[in-house]
Structure formats: C-alpha cells, structure tokens
Amino acid sequence: MPAILDLPAEQALEFELAAIVSAEQLMRRLHADRYRAVQRARELATEVAGFTESSRARDRDMATRSFVAELATTLGQHEASASRLVAEAERLTGPRVATLDALDAGEVAPTQVRSVLELTRGAPVEVADAVEQVALDAAAAAVADGVVSTNAHVRRRMRRVRERLMPEPLVDRRARAATDRRVCVEVAPDGMAWLSLFLEAERAFAIERRLDVLAGREASDDHRTSAQRATDLAADLLLSGTLADDARTRDAVAGPTGAVQPRLNVTVPVFTLLGLDDEPADLEGYGPIDAETARIIAAHAPSMRRILVHPETGATLSYGREHYRAPADLDGFVRVRDGQCRFPGCNRRAERADIDHTTAWAHGGRTAASNLAALCRHHHRLKHEGGWHVGQEPGGVMRWTSPADHVLRTLPARPFMPVGVGEGAARPPEPGPRDMGRETENEPQDRVGRVSEHTPY
Structure with a gap:
C-alpha cells in the first residue's frame, strides 16, 4: 500500500481498477465452483439416502427437499434461497453448461447468469439455446471488441428473441403466469x-x-x-x-378496515400495557414495535388473551395422554410461544403451522407444551420422511439433527418462564439508568404479558 500511495494519482487509480477487475474475475470463478460443488453434493446426498433413478418420484423429491434443508442450515440461508441455488446448479451443470463455462472464464457476471436462467426457464430447448446465445454473444463482444452491455440491455435483447421464438402465444403464457399473483x-x-x-x-x-x-x-x-x-x-x-x-x-358498514377484519397478534409486556414503562412489544411476524404503537393497537383490540404462564394463566400446559389434539388453550400457548415454524431458518408464522408432537403420540409422546411445537406443513413432512431428527430441551429449545449429522438448535420466539402462585402480580422496582431496556436477573419483564388480537368477523 505505501508504494501505491507514492504513485501519481492516475497510475494509482489504474492500479486499483485493475485490482477490482482481478477480484471480480476471481469471484466469478468461485461462483462457478460453488455451482459445481452444490450439484456434486446433491448427487452424493441422494446416494447416501439410498435413492436411484428407479426410486419413486415421491422419494426422490423428498431426498431433494431434505438436501435443500441441509444446505440452507449449513449456509445459514432461507430455504427458498437454498432451493434456488440447487435448481440453478442443476441447470448450469446440465443444459446451460455454456453459461457456467462463461462464468468460470469471467466473461459473464452472476446477475447475467440469473437472467439467462430466468429467461430460458420453461422454454423449449431450441428457444432456450437461442436466448442463452444472446448473452454469450454479448459477453464475447465485450471481451473481443470492448462493447459494453449492461445486464438490462442484454435482458431486453434476450426477451425479444424469446417472445419471437416461443411457440405458445403470449396471451396463454400470461394467463398461466397470472395464477401465481x-x-x-x-x-x-x-x-x-x-x-x-x-x-x-x-x-x-x-x-x-x-x-x-x-x-x-x-x-x-x-x-x-x-x-x-x-x-x-x-x-x-x-x-x-x-x-x-x-x-x-x-355501503360503508363493515368498519374501518373494510369487509375483512385483520387479525394481529401483539405481545405486550403488562407494565407497558398499563403505561408504567416503555418496554417494546412484539408484533407477530415482524418483531419489536414501540410501546405507544402497541398501546394504540391494544386499545382497539376486540379481544385479549392473557398469557402469564401456568399457574397464573389458567391455561393447562399438559394434557398427558388424555387428548391427541391440543385443546384451544394449549394450542394458543404453543403458537404464541413459538412465533414461527421451529425448523432451523424457517420464518413461516406459527398461526399457519401444524402443532406437532415432537415425540410422536404413537410412540408414547404426551400432549404437553414440552412435547409440542409449531411446524409448517413442509417441515412437518420433512421431520417424518426426510431423515431429520428432533428433540426438545429445557426452555423450549429444539435440537435438530440433519441427515449429515449436523446439530442445530432453535429457540422459541417468546421463552415464557414459569412463575409461582402470586409472583408477577406486583410491579418490579424502578430500574436505574443502567438497567433500562434490560431484563433483571430475577424479573424478566418481557415474559409476562398479554396478547392483543384483532380477530376476523
């Protein structure tokens, strides 16, 4: 660096631009290597699971879903991102291998690769090849003649070729695409x-x-x-x-929000609700919201669900073997506690998820908060059919083990702590300046609260 700084500004700028180009070339090669590694890992995962081309389509699909979950948790990504990466790797190591080779050579950027994949998806082979060639020709022209084409310019040319060659009329393709709105x-x-x-x-x-x-x-x-x-x-x-x-x-008779009244779950610390402090509340599906907004929402809520935790709540947190399906109070407690699907990385809301017995009912599992968790339908199936194993630890912690033996833990959104009879009824001492916004060791304030609900009519 000292030597670079001693150069005249023009030469130093030229050096830095060359370093940027070199780094970009390296990153493009690494992207290409990653795609190849993902495809190899997918093939190995299928082999480890014992599936072949002759296996049932349903079994092969479940093996792919299990690998996507494995990859997502390994990379710390959302499953949608991991699924997209797996699908891209399959196509780039297959019919779109020319684009992968161009990426490896540093001739196209990852954004252009994604444009090729998007605009060739669902097209007949000859159309897809022609669309891909537009991008490859633009990349070759940039290398040979210095002709600069942005991704937006290349996309417009690819779209024109695609629309001109697609055998199915645009009106039909648009009608099908509109079903995904x-x-x-x-x-x-x-x-x-x-x-x-x-x-x-x-x-x-x-x-x-x-x-x-x-x-x-x-x-x-x-x-x-x-x-x-x-x-x-x-x-x-x-x-x-x-x-x-x-x-x-x-006729303006349906209330301030139209024909459908939305349902919002907001967990509000009880002293915030009473105006005694300004501890943030929690809006389900979003996260922390300020105390004043929470009080406004609570003031207009047609119903309130008190969750102070057994025995204060009156909710029964265990029905043992008496019921297979969790009754309403236990069901509500688990959904509020978990907040979202408890599979690693999944953020689907608990209110739309299944309530699953961690240890199956058929294997002696109890219908209790300590053995129940919210799982979206996709991860519910994956738990039973995809080779993933799970157990519950104290404090609502869930311990997942992947088919590749990776161990991951997920925490509940609201880890309600048990309180004894009479505890939590009195207001805690006023916090000092250093205690503001923090839980005290003896009185975790955000564990005691109410959930305000806007319920649909």
Missing part, C-alpha cells in the same frame, strides 16, 4: 415493512399511474412529498377503500 410483505428496520404485489403488468403500471395522479393534487397545508402522499393513498385505499362488488364495503 400474490402479495408479499418483507420486514424492514425502524418499525417499517415493504409491501409488494406480483400481478399483471398493465394493472401494476395502472396502479402506479393512478397513485401518481392522486398524489399530484397538492394542498397548501400538505407538506408531504409526492412519494409519501402516494404511499399514504395506497395504504388508505387498501385498508378502507370500497369494493364495487361487495355491498358491505360499498
């Missing part, structure tokens, strides 16, 4: 979240244009930016807008 929510810092919609292009652009027009109607006393106005308008329309084909919303 959905709404997605992604959490963000500072009490915010992203809301996105996957829908037909013309509707998406029409929505954007309408919001732009509505947001453009400035008022003299409105100091919001146009982006803020458009966002607020979209939220207002979604929460309380009228639906032409729904008499309940058209």
Whole structure:
C-alpha cells in the first residue's frame, strides 16, 4: 500500500481498477465452483439416502427437499434461497453448461447468469439455446471488441428473441403466469415493512399511474412529498377503500378496515400495557414495535388473551395422554410461544403451522407444551420422511439433527418462564439508568404479558 500511495494519482487509480477487475474475475470463478460443488453434493446426498433413478418420484423429491434443508442450515440461508441455488446448479451443470463455462472464464457476471436462467426457464430447448446465445454473444463482444452491455440491455435483447421464438402465444403464457399473483410483505428496520404485489403488468403500471395522479393534487397545508402522499393513498385505499362488488364495503358498514377484519397478534409486556414503562412489544411476524404503537393497537383490540404462564394463566400446559389434539388453550400457548415454524431458518408464522408432537403420540409422546411445537406443513413432512431428527430441551429449545449429522438448535420466539402462585402480580422496582431496556436477573419483564388480537368477523 505505501508504494501505491507514492504513485501519481492516475497510475494509482489504474492500479486499483485493475485490482477490482482481478477480484471480480476471481469471484466469478468461485461462483462457478460453488455451482459445481452444490450439484456434486446433491448427487452424493441422494446416494447416501439410498435413492436411484428407479426410486419413486415421491422419494426422490423428498431426498431433494431434505438436501435443500441441509444446505440452507449449513449456509445459514432461507430455504427458498437454498432451493434456488440447487435448481440453478442443476441447470448450469446440465443444459446451460455454456453459461457456467462463461462464468468460470469471467466473461459473464452472476446477475447475467440469473437472467439467462430466468429467461430460458420453461422454454423449449431450441428457444432456450437461442436466448442463452444472446448473452454469450454479448459477453464475447465485450471481451473481443470492448462493447459494453449492461445486464438490462442484454435482458431486453434476450426477451425479444424469446417472445419471437416461443411457440405458445403470449396471451396463454400470461394467463398461466397470472395464477401465481400474490402479495408479499418483507420486514424492514425502524418499525417499517415493504409491501409488494406480483400481478399483471398493465394493472401494476395502472396502479402506479393512478397513485401518481392522486398524489399530484397538492394542498397548501400538505407538506408531504409526492412519494409519501402516494404511499399514504395506497395504504388508505387498501385498508378502507370500497369494493364495487361487495355491498358491505360499498355501503360503508363493515368498519374501518373494510369487509375483512385483520387479525394481529401483539405481545405486550403488562407494565407497558398499563403505561408504567416503555418496554417494546412484539408484533407477530415482524418483531419489536414501540410501546405507544402497541398501546394504540391494544386499545382497539376486540379481544385479549392473557398469557402469564401456568399457574397464573389458567391455561393447562399438559394434557398427558388424555387428548391427541391440543385443546384451544394449549394450542394458543404453543403458537404464541413459538412465533414461527421451529425448523432451523424457517420464518413461516406459527398461526399457519401444524402443532406437532415432537415425540410422536404413537410412540408414547404426551400432549404437553414440552412435547409440542409449531411446524409448517413442509417441515412437518420433512421431520417424518426426510431423515431429520428432533428433540426438545429445557426452555423450549429444539435440537435438530440433519441427515449429515449436523446439530442445530432453535429457540422459541417468546421463552415464557414459569412463575409461582402470586409472583408477577406486583410491579418490579424502578430500574436505574443502567438497567433500562434490560431484563433483571430475577424479573424478566418481557415474559409476562398479554396478547392483543384483532380477530376476523
């Protein structure tokens, strides 16, 4: 570095740019090596599981799902990301091997590889090959002639070739793609979240244009930016807008949120709820929210579920062998405690999951909080059929062992601690400045709370 700093600025800049190019080339080769390693590992996992090409399709599919879970937990990724990586590796070591070779040679970037994979997916072989060739030709032109093409430029050319060569009419492909339309929510810092919609292009652009027009109607006393106005308008329309084909919303008799009343679970420390401190609450599916927002939500909640923990709660946390299916109080306790699916890395919400006996009922397992956990349907099946093993440890900790003998542990979202009769009834001593925002050893404040629920009508 000292020698570089002593160079004239122009030469030092040239050196740094060359170093960046060298690092980029190395990263592209490493990406290619990773794809090849993932495919080899998948083949080995199938071999270890004892499946062959002659095995049942259902068994081979379960072996793939088990490997995806293994890879996700090994890399610390969401299973959707690991599944995408496995699918990409299979195609890049198979029909799209030319793109993998170009990546290994440093001629294409990972973003361009993903564009090739996206725009060749589902296309007939000859169409997919032609679309891929567009990207390879652009990469070759960049190397030979210095012709710079961004990923966006190459994607446009690939899309034109794809639309021109696809034998199935666009109207039919669009109708099939429209069946996947959905709404997605992604959490963000500072009490915010992203809301996105996957829908037909013309509707998406029409929505954007309408919001732009509505947001453009400035008022003299409105100091919001146009982006803020458009966002607020979209939220207002979604929460309380009228639906032409729904008499309940058209006649404005369905309440402030339209025909459907949303259900929100918010766990609020009892002293926060009473206004005695400002310990953050927990919004299910999101995480910490400020105390004032929690109190506003709780004030409008039509029902409250008290969970102070047995024996204070009145909820029975074990029914032994008396019931196979967890009764309502135990079911609710487990879902609130777990918060989400208890498989490593899964964030599907517990309210949409199955309540599973960790030690199977058929093998003597009890219907008790210490033997129950929330598992989404996918990981419920994986537990029983995919070679994964699980046990519960004290404190609601779950210990998972993968088919490759990796051991991972997951923690409950709200590890309620048992309290004795009469404990937790009095307000704890006022914390000093150094104690603010922390649990004391004897009084973990966030273990005692209420769940406010907005229930659907």
